Amino acid sequence: MIDWINLAFNALWVVALALVLAVFSYSSYLASENHERLRIVLQKKAPQAWFSAAGILFCIGLAGTSETLIYRIVWLVLALLFMVQLVAIFRFRPNR
Helix, strand or coil: CCCHHHHHHHHHHHHHHHHHHHHHHHHHHHHHHCCCCHHHHHCCHHHHHHHHHHHHHHHHHHHHHCCCHHHHHHHHHHHHHHHHHHHHHHHHCCCC
16 A cells, blocks of 8 residues: 555655756856856745745655654754745845
8 A cells, every 4th residue: 555645745755856956957057047156046036935935845755755743843854944044145135
C-alpha cells in the first residue's frame, strides 16, 4: 500500500531541489546572454525569492518525513526563517 502523505512530503523536497537547479540554470543563461557575472545575476531580487521559496518547500518536505519531534521542530523553524527572508526580499530590497 502506498503511503500518500509520505509520498507528498518527499515530492516537496524533490520539487524544491529541482527549483533550485532551474533557477541556477536560468540565471546562468541570463548571465551569459547579458555578459554579466553569475554572481551579479544571483544577487538580484527574483532569483533570491525563488531560492527562498525552494528553501521553504525543502524544509516542509523534510519536516514531514522526519520521525522525531525535535527534527520536525528544527525543519519548521528553518522553514519559518526562509519565510522571513522571502518577506524581507519583497519588502526591503529595491527592484534590480
